[in-house]
Amino acid sequence: MIDSHIHLWGAEVAAAPWLAGERTTSIRRPFVLGEYAAAAASCGVDGAVVVTAEQSAAETARLVAACSREPLIRGVVGWADLAGDVGAADFTGLAGIRHSVISEESGWLRRPRVRAGIARYARSGLALELLVAARDLGDVLACAADHPSLVIVVDHLGNPGGAGAPWQDRVRALAPYPNVRMKLSGDGVLPAALDVALDAVGPGRLMIGSDWPVSTLRAPLRAELSALVALLGPLSDAEREQVLAGTAADSYGLIA
Numbered sequence: 001m002i003d004s005h006i007h008l009w010g011a012e013v014a015a016a017p018w019l020a021g022e023r024t025t026s027i028r029r030p031f032v033l034g035e036y037a038a039a040a041a042s043c044g045v046d047g048a049v050v051v052t053a054e055q056s057a058a059e060t061a062r063l064v065a066a067c068s069r070e071p072l073i074r075g076v077v078g079w080a081d082l083a084g085d086v087g088a089a090d091f092t093g094l095a096g097i098r099h100s101v102i103s104e105e106s107g108w109l110r111r112p113r114v115r116a117g118i119a120r121y122a123r124s125g126l127a128l129e130l131l132v133a134a135r136d137l138g139d140v141l142a143c144a145a146d147h148p149s150l151v152i153v154v155d156h157l158g159n160p161g162g163a164g165a166p167w168q169d170r171v172r173a174l175a176p177y178p179n180v181r182m183k184l185s186g187d188g189v190l191p192a193a194l195d196v197a198l199d200a201v202g203p204g205r206l207m208i209g210s211d212w213p214v215s216t217l218r219a220p221l222r223a224e225l226s227a228l229v230a231l232l233g234p235l236s237d238a239e240r241e242q243v244l245a246g247t248a249a250d251s252y253g254l255i256a
C-alpha cells in the first residue's frame with residue numbers, strides 16, 4: 001500500500017493559524033517520520049507520499065532534505081507560488097506541488113496570473129495537487145481541459161461534505177478528463193461519496209491517503225487505513241490494488 005497523503009511538520013508549522021483551536025490541540029506539536037513509520041509498520045504500508053502542510057518554500061526545502069534518504073518516503077509534494085515566478089522555482093526532489101485553493105477567494109484558479117503560472121508549471125512534468133472545496137471543482141475541470149498532460153490530484157475527494165447534488169454533478173463532470181485524479185482522504189470519505197467518485201472517475205483515478213497526523217483526530221492510523229480499505233470491499237483485486245498503490249505510483253511517477 002502507498003499512503004499517498006501524510007504530513008510531517010516541525011514547531012513552526014505546529015504554530016500555524018490553521019492548527020489553532022481546541023479540536024487540534026493534540027496535533028499542535030512536531031510530527032517526524034519516525035513516529036509515522038512506527039505507526040505504519042503494522043498497517044501494510046510500504047511507501048508514503050509526504051504532502052506539505054505549509055505554503056512555504058522553506059518548508060518545502062526542509063521536507064525534501066528530511067526525506068531524501070528515507071526509503072519509506074516515495075515522494076514529496078511541496079509548494080511553489082503559482083501566482084508568482086513559478087518558472088524560477090527549484091523542483092529538485094519533488095513529485096509535485098500543492099496549493100490550498102480552499103483558503104483562497106472563490107475563482108482563484110481562474111485568475112490570469114495563476115493560469116499563467118500553471119501553464120509554466122505544466123512544463124515540469126510533475127503533478128499539481130489541489131486542496132479545493134466543492135465550489136472549485138468547475139475551475140479544476142477548466143484547468144484539466146487547458147492542460148491535458150498535467151496530472152491534477154484533488155485532495156479529499158474535493159471536500160464533498162454531505163455528498164449533495166452540486167458536488168456530485170461537479171465530480172461527474174470530471175469524468176472525461178483522465179488527467180484528474182482524486183484522493184480518498186480526509187473527513188469526506190463516506191460510502192455515498194466514494195460510490196459517486198468510483199462511478200465518475202473509476203478506481204484507476206483514485207488513490208488512498210490517510211491524512212496523518214490530522215486523521216488522528218478521528219482515529220489511530222491503523223483504524224483510519226482499515227476503514228478506508230474496507231470501503232473498497234466491492235472492488236475486484238485488480239481495482240483495489242489500483243486504489244491502494246497503482247494510481248499514486250502513476251500520478252507521482254513513483255515505482256510501485
